[in-house]
Amino acid sequence: MQGRPLIVALDFETKQEVTSFLTRFPNENLFLKVGMELFYREGPRLIYELKEQGHQLFLDLKLHDIPTTVKRAMSQLAKLEVDLVNVHALGGVNMMIAAKEGLEAGTNMGKVAPPCIAVTQLTSTTPEMLLHELDVQTKLDKHVIHLCDQVSKAELAGVVCSALEVPVIQEKFSSSFLTITPGIRRQEDSTDDQARVVTPTKAKLLGSTGIVVGRGITRAKDPVTAYYHYLQEWGK
Incomplete structure (x- = not known):
């Protein structure tokens, strides 16, 4: 993964909706995120088609299982030749190591395995939820740093986290440690089900x-205009 991408999450149910959306960007090679909803319906064929169109892809499946299962699954995902994949950090160090091993083993000869990052805590997670529902007694920001430590030990490329956590993460880890941040909204947009939301400008300032x-x-209403507004605020 190169540069500082603005990744567009394809939060659609079907390939037809994706195609309709992308026809608005005939001259753009976008960085797109395919998540569970879309991948579980359309499968690998959609990934191949989007790659053939010249787009970069973040396959966001947040793998979280026993190490052997994750290793085998990542070996299969590596064959899709996407540009970024992820696991859930709560799976533990051994699982994350297995994920990286699977990626490297499954990558086609002559190709480079994509970076693997780990989800720390979802941007929908609140301190109250962490304490009362998940029974984690550590404060949210400290728990995220603890999970980042595990990700670093597993030698993954970085994390998915809230932009609000980026300064502390960057202070503790190397500049090459990726911090990919969802929960991004322009000032006039609805926050929907996100609890920890920042603007593109704030995310840039936070690093x-x-x-x-x-x-x-x-x-x-106008996705193309919205995209360029986000891109302008992000300052890519």
């Missing part, structure tokens, strides 16, 4: 490596 934007672009 995010890349931002992920979904509904602020895909559900906008």
Whole structure:
């Protein structure tokens, strides 16, 4: 993954909706995120087609299982030749190591395995939820740093996290440690189900490596204009 991407989350149900959205960007090679909803319906064929169109892809499946299962799954995902993949940090160090091993083993000869990053805590997670529902007694920001430590030990490329956590993460880890931040909304956009939300400008100031934007672009009345507004604020 190069540069500081603005990653557009394809929060659609079907390939037809994706195609309709992308026809608005005939001359753009976008960095797109395909998540569980879309991948589980359309499968690998959609990934191949989007890659053939010249787009970069973040395959966001947040793998979280026993190490052997994750290793085998990543070996299969590596064959899709996407540009970024992820696991959930709560799976533990051994699982994350296995994920990286699977990626490297499954990558086609002559190709480079994509970076693997790990989700720390979802941007929908609140301190109250962490304490009362998940029974984690550590404060949210400290728990995120603890998970980042595990990601670093596993030698993954970085994390998915809230932009609000980026300064502390960057202070503790190397400049090459990726911080990909969802929960990005322009000032006039709805926050929907996100609890920890920042603007593209704030994410830039906080030092995010890349931002992920979904509904602020895909559900906008004019997605192309919205995309360029986000891009301008992000300062890519």
